[in-house]
Amino acid sequence: MTERAIDCWLTDMDGVLIREDRALPGAAELIDRWRTQGTPFLVLTNNSIYTPRDLSARLTRIGIEVPEAQLWTSALATAAFLSDQAPGGSAFVIGEAGLTTALHEAGFVMTDVAPDFVVLGETRTYSFEAITKAIRLINDGARFIATNPDVTGPSPEGPLPATGSVAALITAATRRDPYYVGKPNPMMFRSAMNKLGAHSERTGMIGDRMDTDVIAGIEAGLHTVLVLTGIATRADVERYPYRPREILDSISELLQ
Known part of the structure; x- marks a missing residue:
């Protein structure tokens, strides 16, 4: 998948794992794989309304098991x-x-x-x-x-x-x-990596927006993955002066 050895992951929530309170293809399976293999990861959101406990319960209801300790909000x-x-x-x-x-x-x-x-x-x-x-x-x-x-x-x-x-x-x-503080400020990613004890060289960021997830990931020195299940389209990518390292139709491709 990549020339860099990625052993830690940050992923956006809306548009990557879920959309309108339904799980997107591959989301539950990928999270389960990370948990089973002990891969360090955090699910990120710019939404500051909910506590990690609230978000964990919301994800569980739609079939994605993310412990509250693995959620990182702009709050x-x-x-x-x-x-x-x-x-x-x-x-x-x-x-x-x-x-x-x-x-x-x-x-x-x-x-x-x-x-x-x-x-x-x-x-x-x-x-x-x-x-x-x-x-x-x-x-x-x-x-x-x-x-x-x-x-x-x-x-x-x-x-x-x-x-x-x-x-x-x-x-x-x-x-x-x-x-x-939140995206596109790369500080949100750096604070997430501090929580995990991760290094940017071995961390990947998965998002659905060029103007927040991808640019912040690039500025934080991460391996950036854009998925097309949310905001961005392939045509949108061409409008920006920067590019993600990978473009995937959905997060399910990371299971391959």
Whole structure:
């Protein structure tokens, strides 16, 4: 498959393993192979709403057995980044359980009084009051962090505004850009490799997007695999000035 010996894997979730709450071909089998063979791996997602336990349960319901310890979210990556930047710090958080739980477990205090950071994540209930508070705290000196730059998210009814859209609103009001931790920031992959104790030379990244998964994988020095079961098509690849090392129709080809 590749000239590099890949013994550790990072893989995106939506568009690679699942699509609209159904398992994609080969996903369950590949995860089972990695678990049986003891191959280090993590399943990654930019979505910061859910805890690893929530995501593990969701995947189990559709037939993919991923222990919560093998899930790495933008919320966990954000918590790891902030705990390195300001151990035992404080934050005003706009987000849901996935983000608040990660920050609590990293030793952060949630407060709306002179926090070190304003941290913006995904939520289905954005509050005008909370956004106003975030703007005022940033203007007063809090550093602005966002879990990911995605401007929309999927729903059965159609696209929903996501973290990047709300971050743009806050930026317009404060003239402060957030630091985005999630993809396409390669830091998310580096923090995942730190969790696994893996080295970039022997780690592969599987994704379905050129503008997040592939570019971040290249910048992190990983072996990049693009699958065509999600966002990208073969025609899309030609529009970018960079290429993945492999293009597969689906993750099932990694079983061969």
